[in-house]
Amino acid sequence: ELGGFPHFMLKEIFEQPETVRNAMRGRLDRDAATAKFGGLNLTPQQLRSIDRFVLTACGTSWHSALVGEYMIETLARVPVEVEYASELRYRNPPLTPTTLLFAITQSGETIDTLAALREMKRKGHPTMAICNVVGSTIAREADGGIYLHAGPEIGVASTKAYTSQCVVMALLALHFGRLHHLSYEAGLRIIDDLERLPSLVERALTTNAECRRIAGKYAGCENFLYLGRMYNFPTALEGALKLKEISYVHAEGYPAAEMKHGPIALVDENTPSVFIVPRCGVYDKVVANVEEIKARGGPVIAVVEEGDRDLAELADDVLEIPATADFLQPIVAAIPLQLLAYHIAVLRGCDVDKPRNLAKSVTVE
Numbered sequence: 219e220l221g222g223f224p225h226f227m228l229k230e231i232f233e234q235p236e237t238v239r240n241a242m243r244g245r246l247d248r249d250a251a252t253a254k255f256g257g258l259n260l261t262p263q264q265l266r267s268i269d270r271f272v273l274t275a276c277g278t279s280w281h282s283a284l285v286g287e288y289m290i291e292t293l294a295r296v297p298v299e300v301e302y303a304s305e306l307r308y309r310n311p312p313l314t315p316t317t318l319l320f321a322i323t324q325s326g327e328t329i330d331t332l333a334a335l336r337e338m339k340r341k342g343h344p345t346m347a348i349c350n351v352v353g354s355t356i357a358r359e360a361d362g363g364i365y366l367h368a369g370p371e372i373g374v375a376s377t378k379a380y381t382s383q384c385v386v387m388a389l390l391a392l393h394f395g396r397l398h399h400l401s402y403e404a405g406l407r408i409i410d411d412l413e414r415l416p417s418l419v420e421r422a423l424t425t426n427a428e429c430r431r432i433a434g435k436y437a438g439c440e441n442f443l444y445l446g447r448m449y450n451f452p453t454a455l456e457g458a459l460k461l462k463e464i465s466y467v468h469a470e471g472y473p474a475a476e477m478k479h480g481p482i483a484l485v486d487e488n489t490p491s492v493f494i495v496p497r498c499g500v501y502d503k504v505v506a507n508v509e510e511i512k513a514r515g516g517p518v519i520a521v522v523e524e525g526d527r528d529l530a531e532l533a534d535d536v537l538e539i540p541a542t543a544d545f546l547q548p549i550v551a552a553i554p555l556q557l558l559a560y561h562i563a564v565l566r567g568c569d570v571d572k573p574r575n576l577a578k579s580v581t582v583e
């Protein structure tokens with residue numbers, strides 16, 4: 219059942235070209251230049267009247283919600299709030315009556331996420347589940363939802379479910395964008411970008427050997443920083459979480475510019491910084507952040523777009539990923555970070571698929 223892979227986690231990382239495709243299968247509508255879903259159970263009038271989204275989740279799924287916030291606010295111009303499920307449940311935030319809740323969960327059994335969903339339902343908000351496990355509690359209790367169709371995820375560290383969640387976020391951004399101001403042409407361009415995505419994920423997987431080499435160089439380090447901006451700020455958080463949960467190495471993710479406000483004090487020759495720096499609007503700013511780390515003697519591993527010579531000169535190690543639209547970069551950029559965490563954990567002799575103290579679904583508060 220491991221199909222020749224030494225661990226489920228690695229198998230699941232390599233399934234991503236297929237799982238990313240499955241997350242969008244049957245959901246791209248070229249005629250209307252939009253994304254469509256079978257199970258939202260709301261009329262177009264109801265969907266159009268939504269004036270606010272709350273995205274709630276835990277852990278890695280919460281990171282996909284952050285990616286969703288950037289996507290939906292940019293493409294659909296509808297305000298989005300992202301809230302840890304454990305906080306949403308008790309915080310009692312003021313919300314408009316036309317706020318729609320999305321609960322994002324791989325397992326569909328996370329107790330905090332379930333409790334947040336129940337609380338929002340109790341208050342009369344429509345609730346949607348974005349879920350991988352078919353027939354799970356959250357999928358059953360929500361008013362409607364979208365399945366990830368990623369297949370069983372066995373490794374405790376979430377990999378393929380995360381990228382599928384991000385794809386579903388992009389589909390939602392397209393859908394709600396097209397309900398509001400997004401043009402037909404813009405919708406078609408997004409569909410083109412989405413259709414190219416599985417092959418780009420495939421190409422990102424070719425970084426595997428390089429990830430293993432870089433892991434060998436830094437596997438003895440006890441602290442890592444992960445830094446990215448905009449769409450790749452959540453990528454930085456997710457990269458750091460992957461590393462800490464499976465290798466027990468301390469890692470922190472930050473928006474790259476925030477490091478000046480504290481974390482830069484951690485930088486020394488034994489604290490690598492992993493930068494996610496695709497060519498985007500803030501490219502020059504991130505390069506400046508890389509220079510600040512280098513000036514303080516910190517090793518830099520940079521995830522860059524293929525052919526980026528500038529960073530190849532500046533960084534100690536580079537991982538090249540294919541270019542894509544800004545809003546899809548987090549999906550491609552997640553791949554080398556998953557692989558890096560995997561190889562560091564293997565080299566440190568950790569039980570990659572069953573890390574200590576963690577369970578695949580967290581059913582206690």
Ligand code: F6R
Pocket residue numbers: 276277278279280322323324325326327328331374375376377459463578579580
């Ligand atoms: C990280 C991880 C956890 C889960 C979190 C939510 O790799 O596995 O952080 O993402 O416990 O789980 P689900 O998505 O099942 O609600």
